[in-house]
Amino acid sequence: MRSALHNALENPAEWVPVLPATPGTRDADLAAATLTVLTGRVGDFIRSHGGVVELVSAHDDVVTVRLTGSCSGCPAVGFTLHARVERALRDLHPGLRALVAV
Template identity: 55%
Template sequence: MSAVPMHPEATDDPQAVRWVVPAGTLPVVGEIAEAPDELGEMLRSEGVAAIEVETRAVMIRLADGRSWSRAGARVRDALAAALRQPREWRPAAAVGEDDVLRAALRDVLDGSIGDYIRSHGGEVTVVSAHDRRVEVRMAGTCTHCPAAGFTLHSRLEAALRDRFPGLVELRATEEPAKAATRTTWLTLRRRGSCPPDPGRP
């Protein structure tokens, strides 16, 4: 297998670096219990404190007392070699394709696409995500918005497909509109203005 393109991103934690990789590089998400070759040895020897796989990145946290200035090149090379063996990565908990799909969807909705939707007063919640199909519910200003279809397909679906290339379908339902309250106006007559009762003298 050829080399997998990757590049590092700093995080708020000085011990952790997020290594960005193409979506779908690894068939697992979440905390990793075992990685191939030298990267796995680092994890077992506690030089690397934790490895967590995201849909488009591998987060590696060094053990306390270790520094990226000293260990960075070795970790980079070990990660590059390990990425060429995607079937040898073992998650700490059982992970299926649906878990990878849900992680990709969460990544999209928690990121810039979700921020864009929320900034316009919209809301997207997950109804279901399984068998490579996703259903979401659009609410807030997304309900009956003429641009909702564009947002759904050109933004949300494109970002999700980038993270989960096997996506078959993204479907949206709208939150039912609240029942309109009908106001009935009653005309009240003033006292003494009622018409005379024909049965009274």
């Protein structure tokens, strides 16, 4: 148990947040689409640059993410957020109203 916990703590990029949305609701669908984007090619791109992006919330067609690692203070973070994350997310969830970083 101890070694499994230690291994999990060493790999935060593999953590999957538990979201308080009811399955099958619009918020749950948005959260699932966001996790698909963040664990797929877009997330791989961010991780390859030493960044970490995590889903904070998905509510009323607004997604909030937290960017850490090398994303903090990076001058290209706005471009990455909107040109990569938002574009990929809109492909999966066209009703997206906003993508916000905290």
